[in-house]
Amino acid sequence: MNCVACESTNLIEGKILDESGGAKPRFKPLEVSMWKAVFGIGVQEVTVFACVHCGHLQMNVNFSDEDRQRYLEFEGQQPDLLERIESE
Numbered sequence: 001m002n003c004v005a006c007e008s009t010n011l012i013e014g015k016i017l018d019e020s021g022g023a024k025p026r027f028k029p030l031e032v033s034m035w036k037a038v039f040g041i042g043v044q045e046v047t048v049f050a051c052v053h054c055g056h057l058q059m060n061v062n063f064s065d066e067d068r069q070r071y072l073e074f075e076g077q078q079p080d081l082l083e084r085i086e087s088e
């Protein structure tokens with residue numbers, strides 16, 4: 001992996017610490033409701049990397065194979081739920 005800011009390969013993996021609650025940062029697609037997210041449904045863990053060279057912070061979303069396949073089904077802007085159902 002390269003730093004997107006300076007292209008250095010000197011990245012270290014870490015975590016974002018939230019000292020108020022200690023919750024891990026997660027990625028929630030807008031289409032996933034807060035009710036589902038509360039139960040961990042449809043949200044993905046995030047891996048964080050810091051560039052030692054320039055200090056740029058970058059994050060990767062750890063999509064499950066199932067979610068990645070579902071989102072890759074459509075290129076560009078993702079359709080809403082009704083459009084997905086109609087296309088099947």
Ligand SMILES: [Zn+2]
Pocket residue numbers: 003004005006007008051052053054055056
């Ligand atoms: Zn960098």
